[in-house]
Every structure is written in structure tokens, then in C-alpha cells.
Amino acid sequence: MTCEHVPSAPVAPRRSIELGAEEALALLGSVSLGRVVFTRQALPTIRPVNHVLDDGDIVIRTHEGAALTSRTWKAGDPGVVVAYEADSIDPDTHLGWSVVVTGYAQPVTDPGELTRYQALLRPWVDRSMDYAIRIVPDLITGVRLTEARPSPTV
Known part of the structure; x- marks a missing residue:
């Protein structure tokens, strides 16, 4: 079986504009799907998940036996360092935004x-999701991809 890639039409150059933390979190809260990045057996692992933004924290649901769920936490432990990424980038125009927490x-x-x-967060996979993980943001970055403005001619 072969897959034929149909290239999209060339797009004009894009400009990347840094977002402030407040705007970045607002954009992240406007979508329901993202990717959680964590380490598993000392290697980076990425999982697509749905989320809800609750009072500035990102909450995802998970299941028993999941790599992130099975992590052992101790009292007073700040948690496991993770990254969370969500975006909305048009595949044809390449315009949109991306946020990493x-x-x-x-x-x-x-x-x-x-x-x-x-009740707030319905799983999008067909399996029991009896656990929830809260991600408390420490570093919030984001970019908006816009059309590059042409240089003024002199």
C-alpha cells in the first residue's frame, strides 16, 4: 500500500509573534485537544489528550496503568515535570498559534x-478514564503565526 502526498500550494513567508502568558493560556483554553510530553524509561514520550483549563491549571483524564498515572508520588512531592502543547495552525495557510506550558x-x-x-472532561477514547492529572503551569510560552508584512520600499 502506498500513500501519495499531495503538496499544498506554496505559502508566503510567515512571521512568528511571541505571546504573553495570559493570551497563551486563553488560546490553550479555547481548544480541547493537546499533547502531554513526559519521560518514560528516561526517554521523551508524547501522548495526545483532551484537556480542560481550570483556574489556570490544565487538567487531563487518564486511566489506570497509563505511564503518567502509574508514576508514584510522595507527600510533599511537587509532581512530575511535563510539557503540554496545544495549537491551532491551518494546514493550508500555515497561520495560527502554538502554546507550550x-x-x-x-x-x-x-x-x-x-x-x-x-463531568467536565469527556474522554475521546473508548476506555475507562478514572484518573485525572493536574498540570500546574510554571513556564508558559506561545507564538502566533501571521503573514509576514512586506518590507517598505524606499
């Missing part, structure tokens, strides 16, 4: 909070 992931252990997140 780096922070600590911790399990949600309060039964009331867990029930609330189970």
Missing part, C-alpha cells in the same frame, strides 16, 4: 474534584 503534573486525589473533572 511546562510545569508539574500531580494526580487529582480529592474525590469531589475528581467527580467534577469527570
